[in-house]
Amino acid sequence: MIFRINQSAGVPLYIQLMEQVKHAVELGALREGDQLPTIRKVAEELVINPNTVVRAYRELEHEGVLELKHGSGAFITEPSGKRAPLIAKAQAIVQSAIDRLAALGLTEEELRRIFESQLAQVRAEGRMEKQKG
Amino acid sequence: MIFRINQSAGVPLYIQLMEQVKHAVELGALREGDQLPTIRKVAEELVINPNTVVRAYRELEHEGVLELKHGSGAFITEPSGKRAPLIAKAQAIVQSAIDRLAALGLTEEELRRIFESQLAQVRAEGRMEKQKG
DNA sequence: CAAAGTGTACTATTCAAGTAATACACTACA
DNA sequence: TGTAGTGTATTACTTGAATAGTACACTTTG
Incomplete structure (x- = not known):
């Protein structure tokens, strides 16, 4: 680690x-x-x-x-759980998105702002899970 | 606003x-x-x-x-700049990614951790623009 | 048993974020 | 010209993050 x-x-x-x-x-x-x-x-x-x-x-x-x-x-102490494959899949999605964004020449700060803004959007629309499972 | x-x-x-x-x-x-x-x-x-x-x-x-x-x-005071279309494109990419992730049933916290982790990766590899342009 | 390496427990201090309350100065507009 | 609405300034206070330093207690290993 x-x-x-x-x-x-x-x-x-x-x-x-x-x-x-x-x-x-x-x-x-x-x-x-x-x-x-x-x-x-x-x-x-x-x-x-x-x-x-x-x-x-x-x-x-x-x-x-x-x-x-x-x-x-x-x-x-915590078992890795059955969600591990799910997380791995999610990670792949994020990675490919970030790769594309980095290739566009975006700054980390710009990227962060876009991410936060979109996240706030989804959150406000209640489309985001609040608890695991 | x-x-x-x-x-x-x-x-x-x-x-x-x-x-x-x-x-x-x-x-x-x-x-x-x-x-x-x-x-x-x-x-x-x-x-x-x-x-x-x-x-x-x-x-x-x-x-x-x-x-x-x-x-x-x-x-x-700051002009919106020529980067606006670029940002809009980036926003679309992020939005579609987040939509897919939300549909997977991910928590916001999990999503954040994945995002930070991948971002740290890209940063460490020096594949991220540090200044606009 | 002894030593090295581990977590535990304190106390004190510094710094930044945020709150709270108040008063002042400038500008727009009726 | 006055007044409502704006930003400006100041002082005091609370809270949490992080640092700094020291001492103690437990576990592993030789």
């Missing part, structure tokens, strides 16, 4: 970390029992404070995604 | 407002000379503090997107 964070995104770092772990689990890249990188190691690699990583891990534990074992490490 | 904000998104409200104005300009929905809703009106509609709106508008002014005219209002 390799984390990528964006310091200037406005989104709290611990949220970014949480999202990435969740995504890896949803995709099946992380499975039940897998060990996550150490709090200290993550903090060191990303040059952020260990407390920030602690916060992310602890919230994930609270949500039942992983388990923190005192003295030994953080381990995934 | 109608604003939509998401209080629980983690993204600062003034940033959300800025992004939406920029997007409207990029898309050509807002043109040079168009007046934006009043600071007080926006604050009232969204039930947020006027200072937050002021901040968004002021930063947009600083970026040259709009002009604040004391006593009269906020007006777009």
